[in-house]
Amino acid sequence: MENMTENNHExxxxxxxxxxxxxxxxRKFCSPQCKNRWHNRKSRQWHYRQARILSILERNHTILDHLLRMGVKTMEKPFLAQLGYRFEYVTSYRKVRNRNEFRCFDIQYVDTPSRLTGIALVPSGEDGFDPEGV
Ligand SMILES: [Zn+2]
Known part of the structure; x- marks a missing residue:
């Protein structure tokens, strides 16, 4: 609740x-102590939110990583959704030759309306990541 009151003058x-x-x-607080407490709680909530987002990204990455290990490069979205994949969470995005290329940490893919395709490790040299260790 953001300073909601039933009437305007309270x-x-x-x-x-x-x-x-x-x-x-x-005025929003009765005292500096209340102001500090409120801001501290907001800060904690921000950290909780970051942790939640990170855990969603980690789950996405685990799913993509399993697909890669099975040699799967294309997967239908409904199936991914069943596994708990959250399409709206990505770590980066860029448009490459009219394709929407997304990344989840070190795995990239192209997002189409019906499926994720081109699932692959980010090529070595990009972002300093070297999947083959060569
Ligand atoms: Zn207070």
Missing amino acids: LHCLECGALLTYGRPD
């Missing part, structure tokens, strides 16, 4: 909910 501290009876109309 403002409450974002942290503890105490009624703010004085101060500027854009």
Whole structure:
């Protein structure tokens, strides 16, 4: 809740909910302590969100990695979705010759409406990654 009140003339501290009876109309906290607590919690929430995004990317990478190990370079999206793949999470994107090339860490693929194709390790030399170790 972002400083929501039932009526317009009552403002409450974002942290503890105490009624703010004085101060500027854009005041949000009853005290510096509440302000600090609120910002600390926001910061923690940001870190939780980052961790959640990272775990989704790791799952995507695990799925792509398994496909690669099985020699699979193209996979239908519904099947990937069943495995828990989240198409909206990528680590990079670029347009290459009218193709939408995405990356999940060191694995690249082309995203088409129905499938992921061209699943491959990012060529060695790019991003300093060398899959063959040569
Ligand atoms: Zn407060």
